[in-house]
Amino acid sequence: MRCPFLREAQVKYCKASAVKRMIVRMPAEAVDERCSTSEYETCPSLIQLHEDHPSHSHCPFLHESLVQYCAASPVTKYIPHSESTITRCGNDNHHYCDLYVSIAAPEQNEDGHGDSRASNDSIPLPRRLAFTSNHFWLDQADDGTCHIGIDGFLATLFHKIDKVNFITTKGISTPIVVVTAHGVDLQFVFASPVNITGVNSYLRTDPDKVLTHPYSSGWLFEGTLSESSNGNAKESFVRELLRGDEATQWMSKEVDHLSDFLHNTILPNHATAEPMMADGGVAAADFVDHLEHAELLHLFNEFFSPFAHWRNASC
Numbered sequence: 001m002r003c004p005f006l007r008e009a010q011v012k013y014c015k016a017s018a019v020k021r022m023i024v025r026m027p028a029e030a031v032d033e034r035c036s037t038s039e040y041e042t043c044p045s046l047i048q049l050h051e052d053h054p055s056h057s058h059c060p061f062l063h064e065s066l067v068q069y070c071a072a073s074p075v076t077k078y079i080p081h082s083e084s085t086i087t088r089c090g091n092d093n094h095h096y097c098d099l100y101v102s103i104a105a106p107e108q109n110e111d112g113h114g115d116s117r118a119s120n121d122s123i124p125l126p127r128r129l130a131f132t133s134n135h136f137w138l139d140q141a142d143d144g145t146c147h148i149g150i151d152g153f154l155a156t157l158f159h160k161i162d163k164v165n166f167i168t169t170k171g172i173s174t175p176i177v178v179v180t181a182h183g184v185d186l187q188f189v190f191a192s193p194v195n196i197t198g199v200n201s202y203l204r205t206d207p208d209k210v211l212t213h214p215y216s217s218g219w220l221f222e223g224t225l226s227e228s229s230n231g232n233a234k235e236s237f238v239r240e241l242l243r244g245d246e247a248t249q250w251m252s253k254e255v256d257h258l259s260d261f262l263h264n265t266i267l268p269n270h271a272t273a274e275p276m277m278a279d280g281g282v283a284a285a286d287f288v289d290h291l292e293h294a295e296l297l298h299l300f301n302e303f304f305s306p307f308a309h310w311r312n313a314s315c
Contacts, residue, residue: 003094005072005103015061022078025064035062072099095139096147098202101216123152123251126215130241131250134304136190137215138241140225145197148175148190149219150210153254157288157299158182161207166199166220175221179210182288184296189306192237196223254303261302262287266295 011022014035034040040059067078070089094100129137135153140146158181167176167187175190200219203209209218227234242250288296 003070003089003097003100005070005100006068006089006094007071008066008068009078010064011067011078012062012064014059015063022065022067035059070099072103096200096216096219096222098217101213123156123255124215125151125247125251127244129215129247130238130243131247132191132241133250134189134191134306135254136188144224145222146194146224147219148194148221148223149214150179150188151251152214153251153303154214155211156255156258158211159286161210164203164207164210166201168196169199170196172196172226177220179207182291182296184293184300186297186300186304188304190221191306192234193226194221194223195226196221198222258303261299265302266291266299 010025012025012035013020013022034043036058040062043059065080067080068089069076069078089097125131129139131137131151135151137149137151138146139148161179161181162183163180165178165180167178168174172193172195174192175194175196177188179186179188199221200217203218203220210220212218225234225238288299291299
């Protein structure tokens with residue numbers, strides 16, 4: 001589905017002019033326009049040029065073209081229609097455009113894809129997405145292109161991200177990104193090779209979007225799933241992805257497991273642990289602020305390791 005803000009127009013411009021300015025051709029245009037009549041011969045720009053095959057009906061330097069532009073952009077930029085295939089406006093990839101996100105708010109269920117939430121928390125799980133056991137999400141369009149990001153579970157651990165650094169940026173490779181939080185570099189690894197065509201470089205200036213808009217402007221990689229040395233690896237990976245109600249149940253278990261992991265694994269070995277009530281409650285929003293470097297890495301590996309599937313398989 002194309003972006004609802006994508007528009008098309010017929011424009012005209014003068015190839016003899018020092019400045020190329022595209023003018024939208026209106027349906028009811030004045031017939032006495034100089035360029036479209038024999039009066040073009042009095043144009044100052046034309047007098048300095050020589051045309052081998054002049055036309056008596058209109059200026060030979062008058063050209064027309066079909067273009068596309070974004071109606072949501074504050075600055076209109078015309079793109080030749082022939083280049084429309086390389087933009088994200090003509091397919092489902094427009095869901096990851098910042099302009100579309102800010103106006104249409106797809107994460108608020110206004111993109112028609114629907115939304116589901118885990119039963120005991122407020123972590124959103126859009127139904128159009130598939131999830132890996134180490135908390136990556138995958139959105140694959142009908143044409144095979146896909147976007148990859150980290151799901152909303154990460155926001156239950158951190159309330160701020162310091163930096164995002166992409167290790168793999170292009171070509172057939174395993175998508176790897178390093179997220180720096182609380183002074184610790186955390187390496188997130190997607191569990192399948194991808195033909196990476198682009199990364200969300202805007203996160204370098206606004207890394208917190210990974211937490212605040214994980215399923216839209218906080219995306220990480222775009223490309224297509226790639227075959228590995230094993231011809232069946234791609235199909236096997238897709239089959240193991242979590243979707244719909246299965247993903248909702250899994251996320252509920254992950255939230256419960258987070259509390260259990262803190263109570264039973266982190267706190268008993270915490271060097272500065274103070275007496276705490278064994279109430280079995282959920283983790284506090286700022287619990288990560290009190291963890292040491294090694295404890296934070298232990299927590300990260302428990303939930304975000306690319307080998308996290310072993311824990312789900314054993315449950």
